[in-house]
Amino acid sequence: MKRHVLGQDLRFWLLAIVVMLVAQGIFFLGDRDIPIFNLVGGPFAKRVIISACTISIVSLGLNLIYGFNGQFSLGQWGFYALGAYAAADVTYRWNIGDASGLVFVVLVVALLAVTYGLIGRLIRRSFGFMDEMSKFTLYLIGTAMAVVVSLILTRLLHGVVGAIFGILPATLSMQLVFLIATLAAAGLAAVFSYLFGQPVLKLGGDYFGIASWGLTMVMFVLANNADRVFPEMKGSRGMIGIPVVTDWPWAYLFLVLVALTMRNLLDSSHGRAVISIREDETAAKAMGIDTTQYKTLAFVIGSFFAGLAGSLYAHQEGFLHPSTFNFIKSFDPLIIIVFGGLGSITGTIVASFGWAMVLFYILPSILPAGGEGWRFVVYPLALLLIMLLRQQGLLGGTEWGFLKPTRWSLAKKLQSQTKATEKAADAQAGAGVLPPEVAR
Amino acid sequence: MTMVLRMASLNKYFGGLRACCDFDLTLEEGELQGLIGPNGAGKTTVFNMVTGLYAVSSGSIEYYGRNIVGVPPHEITQMGIARTFQNIRLFPNLSVLDNVRIAYHFHAGxxxxxxxxxxxxxxxKERELTERTQEFLAVFNLHTRQDEIARNLPYGEQRRLEIARALAAEPKLLLLDEPAAGMNPAEVGSLMELIHFIRDRFKLTILLIEHQMRLVMSICERITVMDFGEVIARGTPNEIQNHPKVIEAYLGRTAALRGAPLAG
Structure with a gap:
């Protein structure tokens, strides 16, 4: 039996590495202003492509929640904001010689994950059934305790951790801190979405959409007033001085990993459980699927991706402004997944790159200067057209290449049997209504 | 005889409406029992309470001696109660293979x-699961259509697939909710054979809701009749056909007075 590690096989990884190196080469030449290359690989083009990767990751997360699981979430932009600010704060503090952000975020994510696991087990073992708000209260108490413990531990540990990382060369330690901060920010979005999902995921359809939209609004307000607690975030003035670390290899690596994680998850029994909830929740329950568990799973993983993309975004520009996280922009991922096709990983990635091209190249060239606001007229029009002409989106539910689910051929035992039945069926046409063992 | 299912003084209220009133029913192992009644009598409500989709207002449901009131639906299925739905509820955009593989989910391992x-x-594990599903589909002659999207199947095959999917959850008790709805007489005939076949092969206890009297009267051993949420009669098909209360519920009081038997 072939063993797969995070993917289909060796060919895929070779292809992925080749694509990365070729693109890196083009960017390298583009940076040096060599003709042709500076058009397709100049700093601006690179920025567009990294933005496309970032928005792909959020949109893939949303597609997992909405396109595959059928839960209409408008909260992903809130988790994106959470990830962006959390990761930016970690690297900002690191840059001025303070490891406390790093230690705190990592600790709080780890402790919360453990606490939630323990509380979940406690509820299952001791109470059996418990209503959502009581569960939520327990989880809130657990959260408060974990945060306090993390704060105390951070006080004790940050000096030591700072010293350990200080041994490494500055550039290497920056990249390492960025990686940890990105994963921790994604984890923070994930644990927070778990907490948020406890009472809210019970609501179906539109109600869940509205509740999660509320989360995006709250995050926007929090970002606007963040300077009350974290002066370095500077609230509505915009956070500056975030180290610019996100480069093409990082954005690409994370996009590949996210797309593969999603494909591998969805092409498994757990993925089919997630999809069955979109298809028919009642039937899924009747087939023994724990719908609450799988809705939570999809929501948490989707939010993890949103947090990850937030961190990539923050470190691409080196600047964060709350207006990026307002609710109008929160529709971008939604537009992308509807355009690319609900329930299609390939479609989401293609549509994200298309979105970036339109946003950075096409719109500026067709709209008059100062008319950027008109994109909110162009998007809805595009959405209207796609709804009228092709409701399933660009790619519908189909996948390309390595993202396709595994196709299983008939078991060997059955293949010969099938041939025999086909011959028999030819002999007496129309007798195929009954199972072979009944039709005697 | 072991008692598979025992419902006692079961009640279900929707606000002021009493959908199910002091309902009781017992099912013995290996039995094929019919549950009939006019539209709106509360038959499907009983199914929904047994499978945990509706909360029970009062009363008890015992499955192999264990009270299953308040157990979540997925756990009830995992304990061995599977059902089909009145209006077919397949996973419409998934393939035949995936429809059944989902039912195998809790054996995925x-x-x-x-x-x-x-x-x-x-x-x-995934290969094992898939091969098992394919062999299972072969029993129902559906294996050649494994890649077809469920909603594209003809109606009769959708019914068959739904029954196959319910059986894939490896139930001991199968609840069939109007399996013959919308079928022509020939299809009803093959459905009857299918029900006999699965009962013998999978050693099932079956509770069947049905409107087609021909089907119910010819395959059920015992029949319980409901009207307005109450049990009005129970007995063998013969007893039920001539039961005055049943005739009244179906055909009206005058028919009952004239002593018209319920058509077989």
């Missing part, structure tokens, strides 16, 4: 991380 990392354990 690998975790979420296994599937993300694609461990060897995952590949083995």
């Amino acid at each position: 690998y975790g979420v991380s296994d599937s993300i990392w694609r461990s060897g354990h995952f590949s083995d």
Whole structure:
């Protein structure tokens, strides 16, 4: 039996590495202003492509929640904001010689994950059934305790951790801190979405959409007033001085990993459980699927991706402004997944790159200067057209290449049997209504 | 005889409406019992309470001696009660194979991380699961259509697939909710054979809701008749056909007075 590690096989990884190196080469030449290359690989083009990767990751997360699981979430932009600010704060503090952000975020994510696991087990073992708000209260108490413990531990540990990382060369330690901060920010979005999902995921359809939209609004307000607690975030003035670390290899690596994680998850029994909830929740329950568990799973993983993309975004520009996280922009991922096709990983990635091209190249060239606001007229029009002409989106539910689910051929035992039945069926046409063992 | 299911003084209220009133029913192992009644009598409500989709207002449901009131639906299915739905509820955009593989989910035997990392354990289990599903589909002559999207199947095959999917959950008790709805006489005939066949092959106890009298009267051993949420009669098909209360419920009081038997 072939063993797969995070993917289909060796060919895929070779292809992925080749694509990365070729693109890196083009960017390298583009940076040096060599003709042709500076058009397709100049700093601006690179920025567009990294933005496309970032928005792909959020949109893939949303597609997992909405396109595959059928839960209409408008909260992903809130988790994106959470990830962006959390990761930016970690690297900002690191840059001025303070490891406390790093230690705190990592600790709080780890402790919360453990606490939630323990509380979940406690509820299952001791109470059996418990209503959502009581569960939520327990989880809130657990959260408060974990945060306090993390704060105390951070006080004790940050000096030591700072010293350990200080041994490494500055550039290497920056990249390492960025990686940890990105994963921790994604984890923070994930644990927070778990907490948020406890009472809210019970609501179906539109109600869940509205509740999660509320989360995006709250995050926007929090970002606007963040300077009350974290002066370095500077609230509505915009956070500056975030180290610019996100480069093409990082954005690409994370996009590949996210797309593969999603494909591998969805092409498994757990993925089919997630999809069955979109298809028919009642039937899924009747087939023994724990719908609450799988809705939570999809929501948490989707939010993890949103947090990850937030961190990539923050470190691409080196600047964060709350207006990026307002609710109008929160529709971008939604537009992308509807355009690319609900329930299609390939479609989401293609549509994200298309979105970036339109946003950075096409719109500026067709709209008059100062008319950027008109994109909110162009998007809805595009959405209207796609709804009228092709409701399933660009790619519908189909996948390309390595993202396709595994196709299983008939078991060997059955293949010969099938041939025999086909011959028999030819002999007496129309007798195929009954199972072979009944039709005697 | 072991008692598979025992419902006692079961009540269900929707606000002021009493959909099910002091309902009781027992099912013995290996039995094929029919549950009939006019539209709106509360038959499907009983099914929904047994499978945990509706909360029970009062009363008890015992499955092999264990009270299952308040147990969540997925756990009830895992304990061995599977059902089909009155209006077919397949997973419409998924393939025939996936429809059945979902029912096998709790036998999958690998975790979420296994599937993300694609461990060897995952590949083995997934192959095993798929082959088992294919062999299972072959029993129902559906294996050649494994890649077809469920909603594209003809109606009779959708019914068959729904029954197959319910059986894939490896139930001991199968609840069939109007399996013959919308079928022509020839299809009803093959459905009857299918029900006999699965009952013998999978050693099932079956509770059947049906409107087609021909089907109910010819395959059920015992019949319970409901009207307005109450049990009005129970007995063998013969007893039910001539029961005055049943005739009254179906055909009206005057018919009952004239002593018209319920058509077989």
